[in-house]
Amino acid sequence: MTAMPSTEQVISLRGVHKRYPGGVHALRGVDLDVNAGEMLAIVGPSGSGKSTMLHIVGTLDLPTEGSVHLAGHDISHLNDRELSGLRARTIGFVFQQFFLLSGTSALDNVATGAVYTGLPPRERRARAAAALDRVGLGHRVDHHPNELSGGERQRVAVARALINDPQLILADEPTGNLDSKTEAQIIDLLQHLHDEGTGVLVITHSHEIAATMPRQVSLHDGRIVADTAGRHVGAPA
Amino acid sequence: MSATTPSTPLPTSVFRPGDIARAASGGLAANRLRAILSALGIAIGIASMVAVLGIASSSRAELLATLDRLGTNLLAVTSGTSFVGDDVELPEMSTAMVERIGPVEATASTTAVDAAVFRNELMPSGRTGGLAVHAADADLLHVLNGTLASGRFLDTAPPGLPVTVLGATAAERLGGIRPGMQVVIDDERFGVIGVLEPLELVPALDSAAIVPRGVAETLFGTSTAPSTLYVRTTPAQIDAVSGVLAATANPENPEAVEVSRPSDALAARDATESTFTTLLLGLGAVALVVGGLGIANVMVIAVLERRSEIGLRRALGATRRFISRQFFGEAVLLSGIGGLGGGLLGVGVVAVYATSRALPVAIDPGVPFAGVGAAVLIGAVAGVYPAVRAARMSPTEALNH
Secondary structure, eight states: OOOSOTTOEEEEEEEEEEEOTTSOEEEEEEEEEEETTOEEEEEOOTTSSHHHHHHHHTTSSOOSEEEEEETTEEGGGOOHHHHHHHHHHHEEEEOTTOOOOTTSOHHHHHHHTTGGGTOOHHHHHHHHHHHHHHTTOTTOTTOOGGGSOHHHHHHHHHHHHHTTOOSEEEEESTTTTSOHHHHHHHHHHHHHHHHTTOEEEEEESOHHHHHTSSEEEEEETTEEEEETHHHHOSOOO | OOOOSTTSOOOOOOOOHHHHHHHHHHHHHHTHHHHHHHHHHHHHHHHHHHHHHHHHHHHHHHHHHHHHHHOSOEEEEEEOBOTTSOBOOOOTTHHHHHHTSTTEEEEEEEEEESOOEESSTTSOTTOOTTOEEEEEOTTHHHHHTOOEEEEOOGGGSOTTOOEEEEOHHHHHHTTSOOTTOEEEETTEEEEEEEEEOOOSSOGGGGGEEEEEHHHHHHHHOOOSSOSEEEEEEOGGGHHHHHHHHHHHHOSSOGGGEEEEOHHHHHHHHHHHHHHHHHHHHHHHHHHHHHHHHHHHHHHHHHHHHTHHHHHHHHHTTOOHHHHHHHHHHHHHHHHHHHHHHHHHHHHHHHHHHHHHTTOOOOOOTHHHHHHHHHHHHHHHHHHHHHHHHHHHSOHHHHHHO
């Protein structure tokens, strides 16, 4: 999927602090490098700063201190338009709550993922159909979210994240709203996408899920307390 | 696809106009009932303004057509009162004298008859029903440009016969009198030979029974002097004629003569109506402002309700500006739909109203279009605040709620 060499860093966090108005110090000096094509889990209990990590890694929020590089660009030097464009092409988001547009078919939901790339609608729909095929929902293109099971909805959301061929899928508790059987299917799907070359970063509170990933980063009280990167660094099998 | 060096210009996000429209209409489609209800506010405002303007222009068109048909070159000379307050009759010779004025084309006169008209002898004599009896010249109908609903006018009757032509109201009040029937005027039976259509220029004659001068003179001793003298002039000379009429009709007491132009009464009706039109337009404008507030309100709620969509779109690459464009577009679309519906509704109301009153449907095609334009403008104003608010929402806040 990505033409990037495996040593290319998609995300690089250096000395990242995040303080919220009101005094909450959510991240306290985080360093994190995520290579292209890598699969990892950021795991931690609630209150550990996971959500803040999602927002900082996803460039939806800026750190109070420290630097964030996305695909080699220091995001503090980018304007809203540039950063939005870079975000759209580099990161595909998957959320716990799916965030599908109701009253819109699976195909159009997925196509929404490419709205801001400037592709013509016909091309977007063609890519959306291909992305739905990739997640095994080629037969559900015309179904609306309310006609789909929870697992199927999350697959649609994964397809939407895939439509721009991102270097990294950023999944926030992707199985948080699913039963354990469906959870396994979604993790399998992410594993499969990783095998095809897409980077996957899963943020979760579940050590069980994290254990299925080649690399685990443990977050506690806004600090990284463990990172198995030393043992697993490099291209996946 | 990936920019590897920071110096390469980055591919920026774009939001095509077609996609803005799709996103805006999609937002509305997701909550149809609310969209329809809030668009209805604008629609009612626009519809009322379009309808008011359309009805006003239709009745004006009708009035102009009426004036055109009846002519505005008719003058009425009426006997009035002298300085000391005595009633002063017009001299018998006044008709002949007025006819000598150059631009006068035709004259006809009526004289009030001191008598009452009844359906038959059994009616108590006090109940005149507000109906009057007038003696008139045979060419009165021609001078007034009146038309007969049925029967004939006095000019076709042999002189000396007790016949009468009834005004439209008189025929109705006497109980649906038709030509060929008889009525009683002061104990004398009169054959009804015709019934008039309403006389728009001289409504007073609608509630009168008109009898030949000679008959009135013989039976009731009516004076041959006219009480009202109707004068048709060449249209260009009407002011000049009007100026000399009083002195010509009654050289001894010109101040006791009243000269009026019956078509002025119709024109005055138009002036009254345009005052009402202005008032109603003001009310329509108030409805429109209220509709605009409704749209602003609905959009503010939509922004709050759709925080997760805003967060998602930011995650998908939308800039703050794209978010504001989407919600702004939604407000404009909402009010535009309301304006379009209101414009159509307004034209429909005008068509139904005009048809039901047999008026011409005269509506300036610019009016409904201006209505849609005004609606869009209101939507734009109403959409600014919600759009700015949506754009300011931080994506993390939007995703967390």
